[in-house]
Amino acid sequence: MAKSISKNAVFKSILNIFNIILPIIVTPVITRTFTEKQFSYITQGETFNTVLIAFASFGVYQYGLREISKVRDDKKKLRQTFTSLFLISTTATIIVSACYMIFLFRFYRDNPAFYTCVVLGFNIVFNLFYVEWINEALENYDFIAVKTMIVKIIYSIIILCVIRSIDDFFIYIYLGVAVNIVNNLWSYFYIRKKIRFDFSNLRIKEYIKPMFLAVILSNTSLLYTQCDRLLIIKFGSEADLSAYGIAQKVMLIINTLMLTIIQVTMPRLANNRGNDNDDTYFSLLNKVMKIYFLLLFPASIGLLCVSKQVMWIFGPKYVPWYPVMIVFSIYMLTLGVQGIISNQIIYLYKKENEDVKIFFICGIFNVVVNFILVLLNVFTPANSIMVTMISNVLVILLEYRVIRTKLKLDIKLFSFENMKYFYYSLLFIPITFIVNKCVENMIISCALDVILCGAIYLGILISTKDNVFFDVYDRCNSKFKSFINCNNKLN
Numbered sequence: 001m002a003k004s005i006s007k008n009a010v011f012k013s014i015l016n017i018f019n020i021i022l023p024i025i026v027t028p029v030i031t032r033t034f035t036e037k038q039f040s041y042i043t044q045g046e047t048f049n050t051v052l053i054a055f056a057s058f059g060v061y062q063y064g065l066r067e068i069s070k071v072r073d074d075k076k077k078l079r080q081t082f083t084s085l086f087l088i089s090t091t092a093t094i095i096v097s098a099c100y101m102i103f104l105f106r107f108y109r110d111n112p113a114f115y116t117c118v119v120l121g122f123n124i125v126f127n128l129f130y131v132e133w134i135n136e137a138l139e140n141y142d143f144i145a146v147k148t149m150i151v152k153i154i155y156s157i158i159i160l161c162v163i164r165s166i167d168d169f170f171i172y173i174y175l176g177v178a179v180n181i182v183n184n185l186w187s188y189f190y191i192r193k194k195i196r197f198d199f200s201n202l203r204i205k206e207y208i209k210p211m212f213l214a215v216i217l218s219n220t221s222l223l224y225t226q227c228d229r230l231l232i233i234k235f236g237s238e239a240d241l242s243a244y245g246i247a248q249k250v251m252l253i254i255n256t257l258m259l260t261i262i263q264v265t266m267p268r269l270a271n272n273r274g275n276d277n278d279d280t281y282f283s284l285l286n287k288v289m290k291i292y293f294l295l296l297f298p299a300s301i302g303l304l305c306v307s308k309q310v311m312w313i314f315g316p317k318y319v320p321w322y323p324v325m326i327v328f329s330i331y332m333l334t335l336g337v338q339g340i341i342s343n344q345i346i347y348l349y350k351k352e353n354e355d356v357k358i359f360f361i362c363g364i365f366n367v368v369v370n371f372i373l374v375l376l377n378v379f380t381p382a383n384s385i386m387v388t389m390i391s392n393v394l395v396i397l398l399e400y401r402v403i404r405t406k407l408k409l410d411i412k413l414f415s416f417e418n419m420k421y422f423y424y425s426l427l428f429i430p431i432t433f434i435v436n437k438c439v440e441n442m443i444i445s446c447a448l449d450v451i452l453c454g455a456i457y458l459g460i461l462i463s464t465k466d467n468v469f470f471d472v473y474d475r476c477n478s479k480f481k482s483f484i485n486c487n488n489k490l491n
Helices: 005-033 036-058 060-071 075-107 114-120 122-129 131-139 139-160 168-194 202-236 239-260 260-274 278-305 307-311 318-348 352-375 381-405 416-427 426-438 440-461 467-490
Strands: none
Touching: 005 139, 005 168, 005 239, 036 075, 036 114, 036 122, 036 168, 036 202, 036 239, 060 075, 060 131, 060 202, 060 467, 075 114, 075 202, 114 122, 114 318, 122 168, 131 168, 131 202, 139 168, 168 318, 202 239, 202 352, 202 381, 239 278, 239 307, 239 381, 260 426, 278 318, 278 426, 278 440, 278 467, 307 318, 307 352, 307 440, 318 352, 318 381, 352 381, 416 440, 426 440
């Protein structure tokens, strides 16, 4: 049943790169076509969607990935586990969807964003067919990649051909909902051909508590930012909300690519822990951390350096909000480190209770400080995400304490071997400062920044004979040669 991690990573990387390229092409068209007011409606709807889908899914992605990975070689247990988890998430989805619609029609009807929120609410309803968690647990990354790329290519082509003016706003909304529905249904029917429902030995009660904990664990950082959005909806302007939404979207796009290595190794790590293969688990975990930091630090610092140019791409009107993008870039660093600690260590050691306490404490801190900013009249999108970033740093410190004191694990997450990539990436700051001072054109300066910083980072890795880099290079080169040889044989 085990598949090649490097092959999975290739498919996941292709998909994530694809998920970066398409938004880069499509999103600026949208932001430049629609008004700040219209984009703020979308951001409001997406905020509700993000928060409620987290509860509608009821932690099935995180928990299901772990549980399915442990039983995937036992066909009967696989069917039973899938059935139990699907029933729980379906029930939660129906309840959350009903509550959301009641809320909108009862309390939100006079809001200008009402209709947008109603239409986007169908994303929550059709979330009941979301089964990507089992596809990932079974390591069906080839199917996920091909399916998603086909759907999104068609979607992007339609968007570029149809969206011409502010009058096309609702067409854009309808298309966004439609593509999510098609994507979910395709995955559902694909997995149902492979795994049938088995209603014997249902374990509903047994799963509910750990799944609820998984809701908290897997969505905490996201819920923090959605809390920020809700406060901006209440106390900020439409321009503030639009700028925050754009900066967050850019950060999430890049962060998705960075998370590739975590996503494709999660099933294998869970399988190793579930079968008490500790040596294999720690060996793979150390490799994951090194590769992740190799990618994370240059991506985060690089985004910080070109924040102004990135915001300009989405429209000159958003350039004044580039400090929001800067803070999101730094926040991405903390998000990555926290993701490794929480998902790949604490959760797999079944210490989620400890993590929930930490998230609860830091979540309260985040909300209280944000309200203090509101009372002091200094609440801005940049200040809000800065508070969230500080909250996430506190989460990391407390989680690391759990690892060292309660789990008694000697995991050197912040060793020089891991952090050296951060020090290398700091060189980007003076380089981009000089380039941006000398070159006024946003596109040219951005291109020069990326080329120069990329070349210098690559040069450092080669000159220092970095083992992690050359290991990744050798694996990719080997896979590429195998692909070429396979094609030559077929021809």
